[in-house]
Amino acid sequence: MPFDRPSLKDLINRSVADIESRLDGADASLRRMLLNILAKMQAGSVHGLYGYLDWIALQGMPDTAETEQLERWASIWGKNRKSASKASGTAIFTGTSGSVIPANTYLKRNDGFEYETMAEAVITDGSAIVSIEAVQAGVESNTSVGAVLRLPSPVAGIQSTAIASELAGGTDVESDDDLRGRLLARIRQAPHGGATFDYVQWALDVPGVTRAWAYPRELGDGTVTVRIMTDGLTIDGIPAAESVAAVQSYIDNVRPVTAEVIAVAPVAVPMNPQINLTPNTAPVRAAVTAELSDLLRREAIPGATILVSHLREAISIAMGETDHALQTPANNITHSTGQIAVLGTITWGDL
Template sequence: MYEDQTYEALLERMLDRVPEGLDKREGSIIYDALAPAAAEMAQMYIELDVNSNLYFADTATGEYLERSIAWSGVVRQAASKAQLKAVFVNSAQEPLDVPLGSRFSLDKLNYTAVEKLAPGTYRLESELAGSEGNRYFGVLLPVDYIANLARGEITALLIPGEDAESDDALRQRYLDAARRPATSGNKYHYMEWAQQIAGVGGAHVFPLWNGPKTVKVVIVDTGMLPASELLVAQVQDYIDPAAGKGEGQAPIGAVVTVAAAVAKTINVFAKVVLASGYSLQGVTDVFQSGLEAWRKSRGFETTYVSHAVVGALLLATDGVLDYRDLLLNGSTGNVALSDEEVPLIGTVSLGV
């Protein structure tokens, strides 16, 4: 907005106001008096330009973004804690119950037992909020002594922990809310309700899926993978815990069924021409990481896995000069996804 208000432009304008006949050359008294003022004014215009951007949602960041959209009711989602399943056994390898509130450590993180799922099986919560709590699986060490405990082990991730919502994600959620108002139990209202539960990464809503007054909500977790039974139960309890009775967020009469998305495995095969100095395994690992990044960004928004997109990702992989015979699930075409399916990257086999 103020790009033309540079030090040189300001100084020239100020010197133009000095009466003719006075010495205005560089090094003169007038020049040396005006130059510092022009520099300060140029800095002021820079800061004014920056500050003006902090008032608008499309350019604001951090606290200013939160304040600029506060009127809408959309707020930044705080970091959430990972929920994991753990199994405990005694010396006879029999399931062992541990006290709720017991604390355990694994590598650098601590976990707390918060719910009994079955004999010897518990839901643990990471004491550290954020995605860091999703990383670790393996043998647990009790922080305090637990009688008869021979082994404890984390076996599954139930609900992924999330980092605090980024500016880009918060901005997009605000824009979605403004462009697709969620109100009066419309389709977007169900999407909003589902995504208010920590751990939900996306939702598809199917009105009248099983007749009048029925709604189906299909969800994925923040990794864009099928939601766990625990996460499905939490969303169900929040939206419609008693079918059609209006005891949750859904209006009276609406019978809501929450379900996890269905994973569709995508196996990839191709032959590649490698650049000098690159190994086939190294290129395969990088390509697989690229596929996974694409899956997370687009997996619940697309209706098919594009053969061309996968080819472009392969060609963009460092060390790949060319490729041929690219197959997705044994075919040279796209892989269709139903409305309830999300892609899951299976085997990635590259040859030369």
């Protein structure tokens, strides 16, 4: 039988009744009288204690524990919160040949986010490719190819702007929900020294990895193919080579010695819906896009079929949508081995 926590009003009534049962002729229910004040003070204190006991009860189980206690539970089971990481890549500088770009030279994105060069470089034949890294960690540090980075302070012989490659690898600190998910998976599926789910858990332990799947014997006896996604780390969630290499390295250190593990990125198959929408406004389009992205994160797995009925449902539950017609796709979308659906370009129209 669950414990029913008494309300503050019930506790006050109990205190009033308790006082009156011990003092003949006393009336502790009269407002602003000393006995009534004492009853309310006692009830308030007890109510606070009940609240603390409620909180303690939640911390006593890993599926309801809050941040500090959740991290302690996770550490007991060998899981640590993934820390934030910084995006890195290269940028192309132009300038006078022979000019030097010092290490730790700062660059700024148009929104003010800062990067710095990782090593000294010299302009050769008018340009130089320089390794750079974000100053602060987080998903915000990721930058698409072609972004313009500016030098806040001039460098002799160097143009004031540089062009970035794709700057990837930036991740936020792992959320409580994601950490809790990994912890519960570890509790429910104890390591089996190389079971299929062991490879999934090992891949998810790598910073930036949000989804993972393992396919035993896909490339022959003794092989395990591990596919991963890095949602939020790259635009479509398909992992960069660095993320795949990190998973490969991590699993190689924990896998059974007899297993040959191949970490790979799924092959992206863009889904390009054509949607007639009512009302066809920017906020509703944004809500529909968010719902479709969430659907694909939940249901898109390598080789899976995306049901057109689920696409229609996702559009229907978008905030502000009153009606729509999904022109394409008209049928379920199937994928072959290794292929995964990602959201491509949405074409909008009026209904």
